[in-house]
Amino acid sequence: MSWGKRKKTGKHLGRGRLTALYVVLVLGSVMMLLPFVWMVSTSFKVENDIFSIPIKWLPQKITFENYIKALRVVPIAKNMLNTVIIAVPKILGEVFVSALVAFGFARFAFKGRNILFMILLATMMLPYEVTMIPTFMIWSHLGLSDSYVPLVLPAFCGSASFIFFMRMYFETIPKDYEEAAWLDGAKNLKVFYMIFIPMAKPALVTISLWSFMGTWNDLLGQLIYIDSQHKYTVQLALASFSSMTGETLWGPLMAASCMALIPIIALLLYAQKYFMEGIKLGGIKG
Amino acid sequence: MKKRQRAGFYFILPWLIGLIVFTAFPMLAAAYISLTDWDIVGNAKFIGLDNFKNVFRSEEFIKSLWVTFRYAILAVPLIIATSLTMAVMVSKNYKGMRIFRVIYYMPAIVSGVAVAIVFKWILDPSYGLINGVLSFFHIKGPDWLYDPDWVLPSYLIMAMWGAGGSLLTYLAALKDIPQDLYDAAMIDGANTWKKVKYITIPLMTPIIFYNLVLGIIAAFRKFTDAYVLGGAGKEGNFYMVYLYEEAFSHYRMGYATALAWILFAIILLLTIIVNWTKKYWVYSE
Amino acid sequence: MKRNILIWIVFLLVLSMLNGCSKNSKDKNTFTFATWAAGTELEEFQAVIDKVNEEAAGEYKIEVLSIPSDYYVKISTKIAAKNSPDFFWLTQELISKYAKMGALADITEQFKHSDSLIPDMYYEGVLASAEYNGSYWGLPWIANPIIVFYNKTMFDELGIECPTATDDWTWEEFIDICRQVSGKEYKGNTVYGTIIDGWPNIETFIWAGGGDIIAKDGETIVLASEEAKKGMGYLQTIIKEGLSPRYAEVASLGSNNVWFEKQRVAMFFGGVQDNFETKVDKMDESEKFEIGYAPMPVCDDGSPWSFDWTASTVMAKSLEGNDLAYKALEAVTKAFFEWKIVPPVKGSINNVIKINPKKEVAMETIAYIMDYARSANYIPEWSDINDKLWYNLYVSLLNDASFDYRSQMDEIQAYSQDLISKR
Numbered sequence: 001m002s003w004g005k006r007k008k009t010g011k012h013l014g015r016g017r018l019t020a021l022y023v024v025l026v027l028g029s030v031m032m033l034l035p036f037v038w039m040v041s042t043s044f045k046v047e048n049d050i051f052s053i054p055i056k057w058l059p060q061k062i063t064f065e066n067y068i069k070a071l072r073v074v075p076i077a078k079n080m081l082n083t084v085i086i087a088v089p090k091i092l093g094e095v096f097v098s099a100l101v102a103f104g105f106a107r108f109a110f111k112g113r114n115i116l117f118m119i120l121l122a123t124m125m126l127p128y129e130v131t132m133i134p135t136f137m138i139w140s141h142l143g144l145s146d147s148y149v150p151l152v153l154p155a156f157c158g159s160a161s162f163i164f165f166m167r168m169y170f171e172t173i174p175k176d177y178e179e180a181a182w183l184d185g186a187k188n189l190k191v192f193y194m195i196f197i198p199m200a201k202p203a204l205v206t207i208s209l210w211s212f213m214g215t216w217n218d219l220l221g222q223l224i225y226i227d228s229q230h231k232y233t234v235q236l237a238l239a240s241f242s243s244m245t246g247e248t249l250w251g252p253l254m255a256a257s258c259m260a261l262i263p264i265i266a267l268l269l270y271a272q273k274y275f276m277e278g279i280k281l282g283g284i285k286g
Numbered sequence: 287m288k289k290r291q292r293a294g295f296y297f298i299l300p301w302l303i304g305l306i307v308f309t310a311f312p313m314l315a316a317a318y319i320s321l322t323d324w325d326i327v328g329n330a331k332f333i334g335l336d337n338f339k340n341v342f343r344s345e346e347f348i349k350s351l352w353v354t355f356r357y358a359i360l361a362v363p364l365i366i367a368t369s370l371t372m373a374v375m376v377s378k379n380y381k382g383m384r385i386f387r388v389i390y391y392m393p394a395i396v397s398g399v400a401v402a403i404v405f406k407w408i409l410d411p412s413y414g415l416i417n418g419v420l421s422f423f424h425i426k427g428p429d430w431l432y433d434p435d436w437v438l439p440s441y442l443i444m445a446m447w448g449a450g451g452s453l454l455t456y457l458a459a460l461k462d463i464p465q466d467l468y469d470a471a472m473i474d475g476a477n478t479w480k481k482v483k484y485i486t487i488p489l490m491t492p493i494i495f496y497n498l499v500l501g502i503i504a505a506f507r508k509f510t511d512a513y514v515l516g517g518a519g520k521e522g523n524f525y526m527v528y529l530y531e532e533a534f535s536h537y538r539m540g541y542a543t544a545l546a547w548i549l550f551a552i553i554l555l556l557t558i559i560v561n562w563t564k565k566y567w568v569y570s571e
Numbered sequence: 572m573k574r575n576i577l578i579w580i581v582f583l584l585v586l587s588m589l590n591g592c593s594k595n596s597k598d599k600n601t602f603t604f605a606t607w608a609a610g611t612e613l614e615e616f617q618a619v620i621d622k623v624n625e626e627a628a629g630e631y632k633i634e635v636l637s638i639p640s641d642y643y644v645k646i647s648t649k650i651a652a653k654n655s656p657d658f659f660w661l662t663q664e665l666i667s668k669y670a671k672m673g674a675l676a677d678i679t680e681q682f683k684h685s686d687s688l689i690p691d692m693y694y695e696g697v698l699a700s701a702e703y704n705g706s707y708w709g710l711p712w713i714a715n716p717i718i719v720f721y722n723k724t725m726f727d728e729l730g731i732e733c734p735t736a737t738d739d740w741t742w743e744e745f746i747d748i749c750r751q752v753s754g755k756e757y758k759g760n761t762v763y764g765t766i767i768d769g770w771p772n773i774e775t776f777i778w779a780g781g782g783d784i785i786a787k788d789g790e791t792i793v794l795a796s797e798e799a800k801k802g803m804g805y806l807q808t809i810i811k812e813g814l815s816p817r818y819a820e821v822a823s824l825g826s827n828n829v830w831f832e833k834q835r836v837a838m839f840f841g842g843v844q845d846n847f848e849t850k851v852d853k854m855d856e857s858e859k860f861e862i863g864y865a866p867m868p869v870c871d872d873g874s875p876w877s878f879d880w881t882a883s884t885v886m887a888k889s890l891e892g893n894d895l896a897y898k899a900l901e902a903v904t905k906a907f908f909e910w911k912i913v914p915p916v917k918g919s920i921n922n923v924i925k926i927n928p929k930k931e932v933a934m935e936t937i938a939y940i941m942d943y944a945r946s947a948n949y950i951p952e953w954s955d956i957n958d959k960l961w962y963n964l965y966v967s968l969l970n971d972a973s974f975d976y977r978s979q980m981d982e983i984q985a986y987s988q989d990l991i992s993k994r
Contacts, residue, residue: 018380021375021380022382024375025375025376025386028372028390029386029389029390031447032389032390032392032393032447032450033389033392034404034408034415035393035396035400035401035404035405036392036396038404038407039396039400039404047850047853048832048850048853048854048855048858050825051824051825051826051829051833052824052833055407055413055415055823073610073611074610097300097301100297100300101297101298101300101301103297104293104294104295104296104297104298105294105297105298107294108290108291108293108294108295108297109290109291109294110290110291110292110294110295111291113294116298116302118557118558118561119305120301120305121499121554121557122550122554123305123309123313124500124503125503125549125550125553125554125557126313126316126546126547126549126550127507127526127529127546127549127550129526129529129530129533129534129542129546130316130319130529130533130539130542130543130546131312131313131315131316132648133326133539133648133651133652134311134312134315134316134319135308135312136648136649136651136652137315137651137652138311138312140649140652140653140654141652145652145654153308154304154308156300156304157300157301157303157304157305157307157308158300158301158304161500163301164496164499164500165455165496168492168493168495168496169458169459169492169493171492172459172462172489172492172493173462188293188296188297192297202457202458202461202462203458205458206454206455206458209454210454213394213395217395217396217397219397219640219641220641220644223638223639223640223641223644223645224644224645224648227636229637235397236639236640239609239639239640240609240610240613240637240639241609241610242609242640249610249611250825257400261395261396264395265388265392265395268388268391268392268395269388272384272387272388273384325672326647326650326651326672327647327650327651327669327672327673327674328672328673406822407823410822410823411819411820411823412817412819412820412823413823414823429819432818432819432970433819518966518970519970520962531958534643534644534647535643535954536954536955537647537668537672539651
């Protein structure tokens with residue numbers, strides 16, 4: 001964010017309207033952050049203060065007890081690592097393959113493209129709840145339940161929603177770019193790799209983030225496939241704080257949830273610069 | 287040209303393989319299960335179309351479909367408008383926008399259950415945040431989730447709160463709108479609204495289309511928060527909650543699967559309609 | 572260089588994944604035990620299992636499978652894939668359903684002829700929950716009957732006479748105490764007599780008038796009886812007169828038990844297991860109070876009773892007749908009697924104090940109530956009947972005290988009887 005640019009964009013909005021924009025944004029932010037404020041504040045509350053009337057948004061006395069207890073109940077660091085072990089290959093597969101397939105759909109008019117694309121969309125429409133048991137049966141018969149394989153392997157065939165997104169994104173890229181390359185006789189893969197991948201950086205970062213968060217927040221999938229405790233992921237660890245017969249340990253649960261949020265927020269902060277620093281099309285096109 | 291056709295086919299091959307290996311069997315199995323009476327344990331008993339007949343006779347089916355449909359009609363445009371507005375607001379490189387972008391996206395990073403629990407407090411009739419603010423202005427707030435008439439608005443508030451989830455898609459696309467288009471418009475004396483209307487929105491239509499289709503799917507498949515929060519008078523009994531109960535508390539897997547295929551058909555139909563309108567409003571090179 | 576590192580990382584990840592899927596072929600004497608225990612409770616569970624394994628000295632081995640969330644979804648998915656856990660916990664409402672589905676082993680013969688744990692040793696009302704169609708389908712390992720916890724300090728301060736530990740008080744007397752308490756100022760808050768928000772379960776009220784939902788034969792619905800309706804009338808009175816916080820208000824304190832802990836209600840229907848004692852111990856001195864215990868108010872015909880929640884350990888159908896498996900099941904069930912309160916077998920009531928010394932003050936009530944603890948007669952159609960009882964009857968009444976529950980009960984009666992006739 002250079003000074004020059006800010007000066008330039010500064011012309012677009014007057015001072016008064018800029019202030020109005022900030023007021024609206026700040027008010028909105030307060031709303032957006034409320035659940036997080038509640039989570040963080042609960043994680044520092046003593047048990048007796050967690051529920052009270054009126055709601056205490058801030059802890060009366062700060063305690064680290066919940067964090068200590070949370071760490072005693074679940075090895076959260078190991079659980080996070082397990083999630084990462086699932087997430088990393090999954091992202092690599094999902095993102096790359098989805099982009100590849102999307103490129104095929106976006107730029108090649110092959111026979112049956114529209115039908116196939118409808119099928120692709122259709123695969124997202126049947127609720128997972130009813131395909132879960134047949135899917136589990138397959139993996140179970142292959143002897144692969146209680147492993148990460150069922151959670152990771154399908155990612156290498158792309159994800160329908162990512163393919164859809166990347167296709168729509170590729171369609172916003174003007175055809176002029178590749179025309180030259182096609183005329184040069186570049187190979188399809190080369191066009192994809194040299195032109196589309198770099199140009200789609202913000203979109204690729206976006207789906208990578210989705211992929212990661214999808215894994216990080218997935219409870220049902222991981223719950224069905226993972227049995228052994230040493231393979232537990234973050235979500236399974238968090239689920240351990242509320243049991244059917246016992247009570248929910250709100251304080252430790254929130255403490256563990258906060259800890260589980262740190263990597264994801266860090267990732268988001270790190271990734272966000274890519275949303276805005278993609279290839280600047282304006283200059284080339286004009 | 288033949289060669290290019292084949293090339294396109296190669297590009298989509300990995301997905302096709304996945305379709306056959308990972309998706310086809312469960313879907314075919316589900317198709318069969320929907321024609322059977324299956325309580326999960328024993329052998330499924332083939333009963334033809336009885337499940338579908340029973341579904342259409344069920345009052346609860348009609349009710350939950352109505353709850354879901356009504357929600358979808360309102361929530362989908364609302365979410366798109368909200369997130370598009372957010373995206374336009376935070377897209378410029380003013381000071382502090384980076385942090386706003388992250389904040390507005392944050393609702394998407396917490397899983398459904400945590401959100402549902404917090405909203406239980408926010409919407410609490412007696413001591414909740416919203417009614418607290420209202421009572422400050424001497425307005426008596428409604429009972430929200432405990433009043434059948436206010437269940438839908440409660441879910442719409444939650445939907446708007448989570449609208450930042452699609453923020454990234456718009457930001458990624460906004461980035462690609464050539465700055466010189468705006469510069470040219472400014473020279474022509476266009477105001478902000480005109481620029482949004484004539485440049486931003488048309489160029490964003492492919493992404494809006496994407497979010498529309500996914501929004502429809504998500505709205506019809508709404509589950510987690512509805513399952514946790516419910517709502518008075520069964521107004522919170524969304525289609526997927528009904529389906530889930532049929533499958534996993536009554537163990538009527540055949541019936542639940544029939545419900546799933548009906549949902550599938552509804553979403554598919556809507557998607558085909560939306561897809562057909564695409565040529566009238568979605569910008570394409 | 573950078574690319575090489577990346578390849579190595581991927582390689583290592585793949586390796587660690589494959590490492591995860593080396594499934595050891597199970598031995599005939601190894602049994603998996605699925606539990607909903609998680610976190611701290613799981614550690615305790617594991618310790619119990621370890622002890623049992625040790626005592627088995629290699630004859631059999633039990634492996635723990637914890638399911639920390641969506642327990643029945645995972646259980647049923649595993650059963651569907653013919654991958655059922657060998658033993659698992661099942662709550663009483665589901666025994667008949669799972670038995671009918673054919674997921675459970677019939678253990679009647681082994682149970683009756685055992686030399687260490689036979690049906691007669693159990694409390695009759697508790698054991699009935701593991702019975703269906705004349706057979707036993709699991710071994711109950713825990714009982715958790717409802718009693719009335721009351722705030723003795725509040726009673727004393729407001730000058731209300733406390734019920735005794737084995738009182739034979741009636742519902743009228745209970746409601747009368749609620750009337751005396753409700754609306755009073757106590758410690759700066761307006762307090763209520765009790766709290767009802769879907770808990771205690773509807774059986775509590777239906778039984779209160781001497782009625783029931785499903786008759787002993789498992790085929791006749793008796794919900795429309797005058798006794799059952801009279802019991803629901805007690806519930807209506809409590810809601811109508813504002814003797815409990817409004818339904819819409821309860822969630823504001825998280826859950827119903829917090830209202831008792833925060834001294835906003837005088838009496839709480841709680842399972843004997845509820846650990847109010849521990850919670851009060853942890854409170855600041857100014858917030859502490861003395862807890863009193865009383866049995867449930869008696870039925871209108873004067874007979875004492877308590878609704879009991881029981882869970883059983885069941886065995887997969889594939890293990891039917893497997894004596895080694897049954898031996899392991901029996902051993903582990905007996906070990907549970909020293910882990911959780913209340914052990915469902917007669918003569919072991921003193922285990923309660925050993926397990927949780929803080930419960931000593933409640934012992935008189937617990938020992939008294941166990942003889943009268945029972946669960947409803949659950950049939951495979953229960954999940955459907957219960958849906959109607961919950962949404963159409965209980966919640967409707969909670970939301971609107973003038974709701975015509977009587978005709979609704981007639982409707983549910985007809986609906987349920989119709990379900991049974993379709994068997």
